[in-house]
Amino acid sequence: MSTKDKVIAIIADQALLEPSDVTLDSTPEDLGIDSLGLVESIFSIEEAFDISVPFNANDPSESDFDISNVGTIIAGIENLISQQS
Amino acid sequence: MKRVVITGAGTINALGQNVAQTCHAMREGRCGIAPLEFRDVDRLSIKIGGQVKGFEPESMFNRQQLALYDRFTQFTLVAAREALAQSGLRFESELSERAGVVLGTSGGGLTTQDENYRAVYEDGKNRVHPFVVPKLMNNAAASHVSMEFNLQGPSFTVATACASSNHAMGQAFSLIRSGMCQVMVTGGSESMLCFGGIKAWEGLRVMSKDACRPFSANRNGMVQGEGAGIFVFEEYEHAKARGADILAEIVGFAMTSDASDIVMPSLKGAARTIEGALRDGKISPERVGYINAHGTGTAANDKTECGAVSKVFGTHADNLMISSTKSMHGHLIGGTGAVELLSCIMALRDGVIAPTIGYEEPDPECGLDVVPNVARDAHVNVVMSNAFAFGGLNAVLALGRV
Numbered sequence: 001m002s003t004k005d006k007v008i009a010i011i012a013d014q015a016l017l018e019p020s021d022v023t024l025d026s027t028p029e030d031l032g033i034d035s036l037g038l039v040e041s042i043f044s045i046e047e048a049f050d051i052s053v054p055f056n057a058n059d060p061s062e063s064d065f066d067i068s069n070v071g072t073i074i075a076g077i078e079n080l081i082s083q084q085s
Numbered sequence: 086m087k088r089v090v091i092t093g094a095g096t097i098n099a100l101g102q103n104v105a106q107t108c109h110a111m112r113e114g115r116c117g118i119a120p121l122e123f124r125d126v127d128r129l130s131i132k133i134g135g136q137v138k139g140f141e142p143e144s145m146f147n148r149q150q151l152a153l154y155d156r157f158t159q160f161t162l163v164a165a166r167e168a169l170a171q172s173g174l175r176f177e178s179e180l181s182e183r184a185g186v187v188l189g190t191s192g193g194g195l196t197t198q199d200e201n202y203r204a205v206y207e208d209g210k211n212r213v214h215p216f217v218v219p220k221l222m223n224n225a226a227a228s229h230v231s232m233e234f235n236l237q238g239p240s241f242t243v244a245t246a247c248a249s250s251n252h253a254m255g256q257a258f259s260l261i262r263s264g265m266c267q268v269m270v271t272g273g274s275e276s277m278l279c280f281g282g283i284k285a286w287e288g289l290r291v292m293s294k295d296a297c298r299p300f301s302a303n304r305n306g307m308v309q310g311e312g313a314g315i316f317v318f319e320e321y322e323h324a325k326a327r328g329a330d331i332l333a334e335i336v337g338f339a340m341t342s343d344a345s346d347i348v349m350p351s352l353k354g355a356a357r358t359i360e361g362a363l364r365d366g367k368i369s370p371e372r373v374g375y376i377n378a379h380g381t382g383t384a385a386n387d388k389t390e391c392g393a394v395s396k397v398f399g400t401h402a403d404n405l406m407i408s409s410t411k412s413m414h415g416h417l418i419g420g421t422g423a424v425e426l427l428s429c430i431m432a433l434r435d436g437v438i439a440p441t442i443g444y445e446e447p448d449p450e451c452g453l454d455v456v457p458n459v460a461r462d463a464h465v466n467v468v469m470s471n472a473f474a475f476g477g478l479n480a481v482l483a484l485g486r487v
Binding site: 035058059 | 288289290291293304305306347348349383384385
């Protein structure tokens with residue numbers, strides 16, 4: 001499974017949706033994922049890829065990790081995988 | 086209904102090992118938050134906290150006691166000894182049966198759990214000390230206080246996360262107000278600053294790596310603290326008859342549940358609790374001069390809390406002072422309201438309002454007088470202490486002078 005498909009599967013699981021319902025431009029809000037759900041998704045992603053994601057729930061916009069939509073999350077993870085592998 | 090007053094106070098926390106040191110540090114706006122020192126701290130991403138340093142339990146407890154006292158119990162007993170000494174009370178015969186102890190804690194003997202899980206899981210040991218259970222149980226501190234001072238009345242422990250000690254003090258207040266008890270030892274303690282304690286909190290991603298800056302636009306999370314705050318609550322006529330020095334009167338209390346979210350605070354729930362405490366004490370809002378905020382330094386809490394205060398007090402919200410002393414001693418979780426009550430007593434008795442330190446940038450969503458960085462002299466007649474816990478459980482106390 002590609003990184004993209006794996007991330008989409010994790011996010012879909014969190015949102016209780018089918019992976020086909022999750023698109024690259026979906027925002028966490030669109031998918032009904034609140035701040036606690038986001039923290040849980042990031043934990044699942046860290047476990048799945050064995051990486052550490054810099055994310056502070058107090059101010060997501062100021063974290064070094066862009067969570068504006070599924071596409072930016074995937075790009076951020078690919079970047080972290082290449083840095084941390 | 087009986088009136089309830091405070092006739093003794095004691096504490097140990099990152100700012101000091103008694104009330105005088107703590108209030109002195111609050112006046113100076115000193116920060117007790119520093120690098121954490123304990124085993125495996127290098128494996129944490131959060132490495133700061135309001136840790137009690139220079140504490141030597143060996144000088145206060147004997148070998149047998151140390152085998153039974155987790156750090157949260159040690160803190161409790163140190164603070165209780167100070168509070169009871171100040172009150173001048175001795176519990177014999179009838180009074181001991183009409184006196185009890187209600188304390189708040191969230192983690193109880195978490196250090197004991199952490200050490201013993203490490204022993205069996207990491208070190209592979211198959212044997213633990215026989216006192217692990219009596220040492221880690223949440224009611225251990227309350228029980229040891231009852232034993233040390235012969236308090237034979239209603240005694241129990243309240244666990245409502247960050248509101249535990251406010252809930253505990255509310256229970257103590259109610260027990261005396263209703264006439265069931267004459268004296269209650271109350272407050273709370275916490276000692277979560279160990280590897281497992283901080284690791285668990287890291288998971289939520291609400292902790293700051295550098296400082297606790299409540300109400301400041303650049304705040305980035307909470308910082309944990311540890312310690313205890315213990316008070317002697319006493320029925321007013323009893324205190325007056327024996328000529329006790331009365332520190333303050335508890336004039337109102339309310340508790341509510343948001344019934345909405347397990348971690349996000351609710352403006353409506355917070356406002357309802359503050360209003361409830363005012364109504365309980367028949368206090369007109371304009372009489373409130375100072376609020377010790379819950380003020381955790383997280384994005385969500387601080388704006389919600391300021392919104393709630395504005396909603397309850399209307400235009401008077403701009404006249405009152407509200408500060409978060411967590412910026413100095415950190416968030417003591419189940420013990421936090423108790424240590425924070427000291428700033429309420431200081432405001433009433435000494436006319437000194439403890440500051441919110443670490444305040445760097447105004448946040449329009451927290452546009453109240455947060456007493457930034459420097460303590461202030463002011464005469465106030467009624468003060469309040471807010472606690473809004475994870476789980477949406479809220480408890481607010483109101484204090485006045487006698």
